[in-house]
Amino acid sequence: MTTSLPPQAIGPVNRWRFLGHLAEMLVAMILGMVLLGPLWAALPGAAALLARPDVAVLVMATDMTAGMSLWMRYRGHGWGAVAEMGAAMYAPFAVLLVPYWTGLLPGHALMTAGHVLMVPAMLLVMLRRRAEYGAAHHRHRTAGRGLLERRWPTLLGLVMTLACWVDPMLPPAPVLLVLPGTYLVIGLFRGTLRGGGVLALQLAGLAGYAALAVAALTADPGTARYLIAAGWLAHAAWDAAHFVTRRIVPRDYAEWCGVVDLVVGVTILFLL
Incomplete structure (x- = not known):
């Protein structure tokens, strides 16, 4: 089992490691979209559903969350940190869907604004655990290697x-x-x-x-x-x-x- 260590066990925050964590998660999110996107498109009736902007943004958020979550677990983050970061993926769209459904926000703006707001949402979550995200990866791993890390x-x-x-x-x-x-x-x-x-x-x-x-x-x-x-x-x-x-x-x-x-x-x- 892989869990996060308490902040006092991690040491001082390093800004480059902090930004490196962010960059890694962004890459993992992109890979999630690239690898999982074709699966959604291949499902029966998916084309019509994915043509709806509200469905498309939620599917995309799910793909990004999947890729990011796998990478975070591999890097040794606990489930609490993974869940918080996953919530940051959906939070911007959860807020923006209301004006979209009421006709105040066009579909293309929903997609663009959601992605723009996603990065600040991630940064807020990271700042909440700044000691964890600012430490070297090996510092917040346990001695035991989980299935994800080994395989x-x-x-x-x-x-x-x-x-x-x-x-x-x-x-x-x-x-x-x-x-x-x-x-x-x-x-x-x-x-x-x-x-x-x-x-x-x-x-x-x-x-x-x-x-x-x-x-x-x-x-x-x-x-x-x-x-x-x-x-x-x-x-x-x-x-x-x-x-x-x-x-x-x-x-x-x-x-x-x-x-x-x-x-x-x-x-x-x-x-x-």
Whole structure:
């Protein structure tokens, strides 16, 4: 379990850390919108609902809150701080919806004003806990690492592939080359391709995926789908092997890549 320490255990406030906390949360909010937005749009009848400004702003606030909350928990903030910051996401819209519903505020102004007021609302919440937000992250973490902190690559991979379950797609066959190619690039930069036939094995994998991509390009659509799915699923196993052996790429990357590969392969195989 991860909780916030009391202010007296955190130490003096650092303005750059304070602003850094704010910047991180803003980035997490944007990612929440980018990653979760397509899911709402894919729901039956969503287009008509999202065309309403009042619904659109509440959905957007929800997406931003989800991204920000996940990041805050990863950074070690307690549920109280997360709940307060989540309330700051909705508060501006809760105030502005009244004049919108009464016809005093146009829809575009509702969206713009809500986003402008959101940052001051966040700052007010942060100032209430200035000691927490002005401290280094490790100072307000407990010794135990929670699920979110330990398995963040898995959670990130699942979030990034949510759209695959709603609107599955078939990646072009040449994309298969990116899977082993990325391992080679990372290995070259990290200097982890030396010795023990490591480079030869990675090049063999690249050659195998090149052959698979060519086969998929020349096959009929039905067969090509199975070949592409097999490529993604095989690379998930490749990721798992590298995760266990801790070779070539960082374990976090192998974990994240394995989740993405598995979801893409499964959705191609069973949902297309």
